[in-house]
Amino acid sequence: MRGTFLAAAIFIALGVIAQGFWFPADARISLEKCTLCHGKPEFRKILVDGKIRDLFATADSLKGSVHEKKTCVDCHFDVSEIPHRQRPQRVTCTHCHYKGNAEGAPQSDAYLEYFGSVHGNAIAGGNTKAPLCQDCHGNHSIHKTKDPTSAVSRGNVAETCGRCHIEIYAVYKTSIHGVAVSQGIPEAPSCTGCHGEHKIYAHKDPKSTVFATHVAAQCSTCHGSVSIMSKYGIEAEQVTTYQNSFHGVASGFGSRTVANCASCHGVHDIRPSEDPRSMVNPKNIPATCGKCHPGANPNFAVGKMHVDSHSKESGIIYYTAQFFKYLTIGTMLALIAHIFLDMYGRTRRLRGDK
Amino acid sequence: MSANDKKESKQDTLEREVESVVDEETAGLDPAEAGRIREKVRARVLEEVERERRIRTAAERRAEERRRREEKRRERLHEEGEMFERFNRNFRFQHIVMFTSVIILVITGMPIKFPEFVLSRFLVNMWGGIHNATIVHRIGAGMLIYFMVHHLFYTVFSRQGRRDFILLIPTPKDARDAVQNVRHFLGKTGEKPRFGRFSYIEKFDYWAVYWGCVIMIGSGVFLWGEEIVLKFFPKYVLDVAHEMHSDEAMLATLAIVIWHFYNVHFNPDRFPGTLMWWHGQISEHEMKEEHPLEYEEIMAKRSKQKAAEVPNP
Structure with missing residues (x-):
């Protein structure tokens, strides 16, 4: 009786564990389940301060982005039941984006520079308005920097920074660099050209x-x-x-x-x-x-x-510099010649020549 | 026991010690000889004790010091002959003020001309940054301006200053001396040119400093008061002043480091330098060697004076 019970218990336990191997996708929430709610265009939330948070997201949201092959819970991994009771946490990009990751993200430690930067320090200091990765790089529509549609591409980065630094953006936009960037001049500096990218x-x-x-x-x-x-x-x-x-x-x-x-x-x-x-x-x-x-x-x-002073267009400054140049060369040549003649004479006399 | 007693007893012990040593050394000699030696030693010891007492006070010690220096000088005099005063105290003071200020100006100014030079960063950081270095540079400038004013007054109002200034004016003889000196270096002629109080080399140094001071102080004052200058002159005037200041600084530094240092330091006759800038004295030997005409002049003056002093019979 007792042996049969133990055997049954082991069989059931093995069955439960084995389920994990045979039906992995079933343990996770599929895209269809998310879009039950998030796929409705009017799905939005009105925040306490009156702002509207658009919560619309479908399978097309990730289309064309670098995360095209990912599903919702790859990033929003704290959502384990539908509907989720709490608001999901902000996405932690460093979950995949570190050097040595096995997820296929770029092998780069660039994100480390962010933590020492003024933005990273502000976040660490408790400033909720300071930007995280997604505030600059975008949420669902993340593209490579080289891609002109990317929020951090050369043409768009100023606007992205300007979302918070709005006055500076207004000043920059009409400056020679801002105009040059909008004309598509490839060498013209945007914000990151001078301030750096992650290590701002x-x-x-x-x-x-x-x-x-x-x-x-x-x-x-x-x-x-x-x-x-x-x-x-x-x-x-x-x-x-x-x-x-x-x-x-x-x-x-x-x-x-x-x-x-x-x-x-x-x-x-x-x-x-x-x-x-x-x-x-x-x-x-x-x-x-x-x-x-x-x-x-x-x-x-x-x-x-x-x-x-070396170019002729400088006029009188050029001629002053030239005058002193030849005065110095002439004087020093004469003086050094005198010194060497003196030393020559001394050597000759020491040798006993007349 | 009073201090005097203590000294007395100390003297007694000293005497006893000396006596015992003398006894030991003269044990083998005959008594008459030993007695003579003992007397001699006693006299010498007493002399030493007396001398010690004489220089007891600080004032006495200073006097003693002076006496010894005098003795030493007299010994040297035997070799070099009489010492003449070449530069008076005022002139020596001017030279010290000038070289102090020039050293300050060069070490604070050259790093600005050559910021990449290895020593430049050290020379600037030594003062605690470029801002302090510019203040020190202005202190040096103030000293040089003081020197220039002092020297002009010295030239006008001092008898020696006026006399030297006239002797420093270049003459055709200087050109002849220069040619003869070069011929002498080359072995074409055995005779060195005979210089007066100032050789053509010294005259060149003097006028080089004059030119340098005029250019450096002139342009430096412009740069110092740039905001006032710009009220009356356009910016390119300041640029010219800057160029002059920078270039003439280079010329002056090269002339000092190469030419002046060779003549007064690295020249085998002078190496590593004499103290003439401090005491202003020149020996008779050097005088005959380097300023024979001046020496002859002084001697002629003296004999004339002596002749005048001989009382009428």
């Missing part, structure tokens, strides 16, 4: 690519490159002339107060100097220079700003 820091953070002492290097990644600048008729020597000027040298020695590119040209509102709204338009130069040099007047704009 506040501009006061020394780790930031746009920290006061890093701005010049960040701008010169493009503006110092002759091959890029020559395509658009922009002078690439602006970088060297800045680096040789007192502003550039002091910035190189770690001064944070001295002018960098952005101090004069603007941060998000960079415009060509011909534009009357540009900070470096001759009309606006007294105000721009006056930020650091109180009492600046139109004389600040007389003469080239990025002056290069």
